[in-house]
Amino acid sequence: MSVISEKNVRVDSEENVRVDSEENVRGGSVFKDIGADDYDWQPTEIESLCMNCYKNGMTRLLLTKIPFFKEIIVSSFSCAHCSWSNTEIQSAGRIQDQGICYTLKVKTKQDLNREVVKADSATTRIPELDFEIPPYTQKGALSTIEGLLDRAVAGLEQDQPVRRTTDPEVAEKINEFIQKLRTLKEVENEFTLVIEDPSGNSFVENPFAPQKDEALTVSRFTRTVQQDIRLGIRADDDLEEDLDKEPASNNLEAMRNEVLVFNTNCPECNAPASTNMKLVQIPHFKEVIIMATNCDSCGHRTNEVKSGGATEELGTKITLHITDPSDMTRDVLKSETCGVLIPELEFELGMAAVGGKFTTLEGLLKDIKDLIVSKNPFICGDSSTTDRVQKLNEFGEKIDKIMAGEMNVHFILDDPAGNSYLQNVYAPEPDPELTVEKYTRSFEQNEDLGLNQMKTEGYQEEKGTASTS
Incomplete structure (x- = not known):
């Protein structure tokens, strides 16, 4: 044992x-x-x-x-x-708070060399071939895209000698499918690889970091009760309780003047810790929920901000022209659905990369620098290359120049949910360096926010029609 x-x-x-x-x-x-x-x-x-x-x-x-x-x-x-x-x-770590889904458009043979961490709870799909590897049918693997294809071919070939004897027709069809999988390695035609992991512990390399990878889409999702049960973090009878449970109404008035404390585990050492939650009103904006976790065992601290309101009807794009070091003191609320862009650096940060933050502009830039430079796996160990390390270090130096006021750039917060905020230091008068644009979300943005399948009206009519029929 x-x-x-x-x-x-x-x-x-x-x-x-x-x-x-x-x-x-x-x-x-x-x-x-x-x-x-x-x-x-x-x-x-x-x-x-x-x-x-x-x-x-x-x-x-x-x-x-x-x-x-x-x-x-x-x-x-x-x-x-x-x-x-x-x-x-x-x-060897904990199950993440949300599941994760990687969608990669494989266009060249170089894409086959991307490093992949595939957990055993992950589902792998190739939509073009209607091919799927269900969760828990393979052990977790640290490999490449090409390695995943080779592993799938090896699994299909394993019982082919027996099939040729017992059922030659099925064996021939599987052999044809194996040839299609092998053809994918030549990348004669573009194909899509999807890795969806409810535990949040899978990973696909972005070789262009810190720039955005146009071929790779990363999205996070909330697990269903069934997925929690399969991961072993909820009891089987929780499914029946959730189906019978009526949605509870949120008493916001009671939460405004109260700090809620609930028990959790430290994300670093997994020791018992406590998380404090407080509802805060941001002037000239809306209410947000600030959560902070402190661990007495290892001293780890983390904080996160969640929107306290509903998803807005329109998305929000906030653009600040940074022209003075005093801009670093502006308050920033970056929700978990907000992306960050700095056009002068050709930099784009996805919505879920650093989570929700309520800090200053300088604090957010420091978090971005730590994420891209200090905590990047591709600038240390066997994964590092000279060109990549140099490029990332140069990016970190440019961030330092922005914070020191030596470089004027445009800082953009693009939040399709409309729940992000950047302080107007001239409020209630207009800020000459700050612009706020409202826009209609695209179908893909509504899909990422889970709004396309959401129905909020017409239930009574449907219920009456069903009972009549």
Whole structure:
């Protein structure tokens, strides 16, 4: 039996490997960054049973973390008796608050080299072939797009010899489909790869960071009760309770003067922590919900802002021409649905990249710099290249110049939900450097916000028609 956590590693076997919390204090975290200089960081070896020949083989475990992503456990099994081998990855962190969906338009052979972390709870689809790999049918993998295609081909070919004997017609159809999958690797025609993971623990590389990847779309979604049950974070009987439960009305008056506290787990060390929530009125704007989490165990702190109102009928685009260092003190409310653009730097930040923020313009720029430069996995370890590191460092230097007032740029907040805000220091008079535009959302933006399938009127008529019929 093996027990692995962030505080201790204890493997009961012949090797009797132990890494206690006291050793972690001396040697640092159990999860190490993979780098070219980490010669002393060796995987843990455990003798284990081979499920192919039922003799003892060797399992190697490496506890590592992908910067800008999360901690993972890379495991590799090999058997010296029958030569059977198996590799997989497992998430060592927590299940994320929202699910994630990556949609990639594969246009060139270079796209096949993109790195992919596919969790076992993820669904993989290729719409052009009506092909789908359901969740929990494959183990988690750290691979590339080409590796995912090779793995799908290997899975389909596995039982082909038996099918040719028992059902030649089915075997021939599967063989034709395998040829179609192999043809995709030539990228003669563009195709779409969709990875949808309700746990939020899958990942597809953007090789153009910090610029926007036009071929890659990343969206987050709220899990259904069924998905929570499959992930094991809700009990089976919660489904019936949710169906019978009437929606509760929000008493905003009671929340305005009260700080709500509820228990949660720290996203860094997973220790019990508390989250404070407060409803705040922003002058000349609307109400927002500010949430802050503090961990007494590791000292980790995080804060997030959610809109306290409904989605507006029109989207909002706020453009500020930064001309003076004093602009850095302006208050900014960036909702979780808001994107950030700096045209002079050819930079665009997706809506869910840094979450909701209520800070100053300088604070938001610092968060963007940390996200792109300090916490970027592609400028450290084996993933880094000289050109990429230089480009990202140059981007960080330009952000510093903007904050120091040495570079005048246009800072744009584009929120299709209309719930973002940038302070007008001349209020209630117009701000000569600030423009606010209202626009009608596109179908794709309504789809991202979940509004296309939302029906808010006509229920009584439909109910009456159903009962009459």
